[in-house]
Amino acid sequence: MPDIVNPEDITPRYYQLANILRERITSGELPPQRPIPSERQMEEIYSVSRTTIRQALDLLERQGYVYREHGRGTFVSPQKLQKPISELTSFSEDMKRRGIEPGQKILEIGLAVPPEKVCRHLELSHPHPPILRIHRLRLGDGTPMGLQTSYYVMPDGNDISVEELESYGSIYRLLQEKFHIIPTEADETLEVALATPAEAALLQIKAGSPLLLSERITYSQNRRVFEFVKILYRGDRYTYTAKLIR
Amino acid sequence: MPDIVNPEDITPRYYQLANILRERITSGELPPQRPIPSERQMEEIYSVSRTTIRQALDLLERQGYVYREHGRGTFVSPQKLQKPISELTSFSEDMKRRGIEPGQKILEIGLAVPPEKVCRHLELSHPHPPILRIHRLRLGDGTPMGLQTSYYVMPDGNDISVEELESYGSIYRLLQEKFHIIPTEADETLEVALATPAEAALLQIKAGSPLLLSERITYSQNRRVFEFVKILYRGDRYTYTAKLIR
DNA sequence: CTACCGCTCTGGTAACTACCACTAGACAAA
DNA sequence: TTTGTCTAGTGGTAGTTACCAGAGCGGTAG
Known part of the structure; x- marks a missing residue:
């Protein structure tokens, strides 16, 4: 798994993290309906702040890959087809x-x-x-x-x-x-x-x-x-x- | 204009702020294509942190009321009809x-x-x-x-x-x-x-x-x-x- | 057995700080 | 005049800290 780095890099860390998590989800490593690591655990795992993690999760939530439940955790969406929300495409x-x-x-x-x-x-x-x-x-x-x-x-x-x-x-x-x-x-x-x-x-x-x-x-x-x-x-x-x- | 308060209140501050700004936009007080106060100015105006202001603006941006331009400012959208993004309705x-x-x-x-x-x-x-x-x-x-x-x-x-x-x-x-x-x-x-x-x-x-x-x-x-x-x-x-x- | 309390986990909100990247206008140099 | 540079102001990213609120579990008092 690639590390999350910043120097000499223009893509934001939260964006890199979102890509990593999306990959772990679509590859099946993180199965649907199961919780992903908590935000505080991911601080340790990826060595980034909770701010960054929450920005990444916000992105994935809007894209429909995960959903959150207050007090319980963040879960992988059960969708078969990861369809984006009315995306503007050619x-x-x-x-x-x-x-x-x-x-x-x-x-x-x-x-x-x-x-x-x-x-x-x-x-x-x-x-x-x-x-x-x-x-x-x-x-x-x-x-x-x-x-x-x-x-x-x-x-x-x-x-x-x-x-x-x-x-x-x-x-x-x-x-x-x-x-x-x-x-x-x-x-x-x-x-x-x-x-x-x-x-x-x-x-x-x-x-x-x-x-x-x-x-x-x-x-x-x-x-x-x-x-x-x-x-x-x-x-x-x-x-x-x-x-x-x- | 109502102040933004927290004690004895369950609605988050960023949500209250978004409501206030949305009202100022729909009432025509903040006209389309014109910049709204900068995030740092609003810290003074509403006595909340930039974190809270950005959360409110994130909300309004997703709802289509404002758009941001890096280095220039945040502007009121020119939309005639405030149409929600593929909203789930009956x-x-x-x-x-x-x-x-x-x-x-x-x-x-x-x-x-x-x-x-x-x-x-x-x-x-x-x-x-x-x-x-x-x-x-x-x-x-x-x-x-x-x-x-x-x-x-x-x-x-x-x-x-x-x-x-x-x-x-x-x-x-x-x-x-x-x-x-x-x-x-x-x-x-x-x-x-x-x-x-x-x-x-x-x-x-x-x-x-x-x-x-x-x-x-x-x-x-x-x-x-x-x-x-x-x-x-x-x-x-x-x-x-x-x-x-x- | 049941009901309740409290602890501890989760995500949610909020403030503060720091620095980066982009824009635009002022201003000096060519 | 034109061109480039500087700079102040804007939004964007990121870390840290603190506390709130919901969920779940275990233990205890009834």
């Missing part, structure tokens, strides 16, 4: 976590005038000059899973050119490196929809088939909207999961 | 929050043998003796919104009788007062489905209409499963919303 991460190989086929990429609904969500005036729009088919294990349309707005009216995007490869890398934008939270809505003939053709299903429609507005560190994403998932291939608390 | 609470008057019509209530899928989710053997099942129509502003089927299991094989349930009025009150079960988290899945003729008739829609199918497994304080709920929402009347973080 389509690719989402698929990988489900054991499905993600893929995509870009249908169109360029500047487009955002429709009224998109302007409202992105807090833009309407009509508004063209902004970056990406239209693509999302694949799971090689076959169509969903149809995605995303719009992006940059701070101070800056725009992304298609050439720039291509040189970076990933939008999220470009956003982070050039504009220092990191996605931190999002509001998502889900409803049902029926496939139009065009959508059906791309998704390789019959027109009128039921779809799961997801619309997401993503915010950066300083709570600025920067992305609007609409995804139409095939109803027969996609299930949405969430963890609810309190 | 159908009634959910509807009230949307400004819709909830209602229900109980279709059937009694003991029933749980189907295999339900047994698996409730961690029961299959086949299993009958357990409590409630089948009801959920209404919004008087018209059908969804069709709900719930199954309940009690600790140590205890069962709830229909008479008992009727004397308590609410299942959740009975669970809390008799079995000390308080729902704390849940796993939810959402997918699309098509209405069968029977379902369509109850929901007053055409057979084959698209529905949003929600299945929820609810856990109590000690992470024990106690409830399985399946709700079929009318696709034309219901939208699911969630807040994603990180």
Whole structure:
């Protein structure tokens, strides 16, 4: 087991400790429903203060790996699937976590005038000059899973050119490196929809088939909207999961 | 403004402080996008330690009222709608929050043998003796919104009788007062489905209409499963919303 | 046998101290 | 003007100490 160190290291100790404990839990070394060492015991074991231990446990508790009972102890959660609490993930991460190989086929990429609904969500005036729009088919294990349309707005009216995007490869890398934008939270809505003939053709299903429609507005560190994403998932291939608390 | 006190008081100081700050935010006294007093200033203002202040701010940050920027300060979130992070709510609470008057019509209530899928989710053997099942129509502003089927299991094989349930009025009150079960988290899945003729008739829609199918497994304080709920929402009347973080 | 007390374990709250990392503005140097 | 450096202020991490409150167990008085 790696020691917890600090010098020449940027990751906080409580974070390292959380990683160690998470590993001991997921490996099965600390079995579900059983108490883990008490906070005062861990002071000895890991040579860190109780403050640090409690920060690590706070993290693991929020992530759903452990639960605490006052006066009794801290216990490993019995969950089979360690599912994070409504975590903000990209389509690719989402698929990988489900054991499905993600893929995509870009249908169109360029500047487009955002429709009224998109302007409202992105807090833009309407009509508004063209902004970056990406239209693509999302694949799971090689076959169509969903149809995605995303719009992006940059701070101070800056725009992304298609050439720039291509040189970076990933939008999220470009956003982070050039504009220092990191996605931190999002509001998502889900409803049902029926496939139009065009959508059906791309998704390789019959027109009128039921779809799961997801619309997401993503915010950066300083709570600025920067992305609007609409995804139409095939109803027969996609299930949405969430963890609810309190 | 009330002082923060401790003697003869069971609510923690950090909780009181969070309430005070939340009030100052929601009342508009602390406007969005503007910094609130720094942690060191608040030590003076409220006569509590920085430890306590940080605990209060942690709470408010998780609840989405403020966000922090290292080296800059703590700021009031610009949110129009203070939406909780995937909060575990009942159908009634959910509807009230949307400004819709909830209602229900109980279709059937009694003991029933749980189907295999339900047994698996409730961690029961299959086949299993009958357990409590409630089948009801959920209404919004008087018209059908969804069709709900719930199954309940009690600790140590205890069962709830229909008479008992009727004397308590609410299942959740009975669970809390008799079995000390308080729902704390849940796993939810959402997918699309098509209405069968029977379902369509109850929901007053055409057979084959698209529905949003929600299945929820609810856990109590000690992470024990106690409830399985399946709700079929009318696709034309219901939208699911969630807040994603990180 | 039962009921109660008290000890000791657990996590929860709180204060105080110290230092680190980041930000932004002031100010000097190029 | 531009560029870099310094510095004061901000939140972030970490250790230490102290006491409170719930849980569980054993012993004792009834």
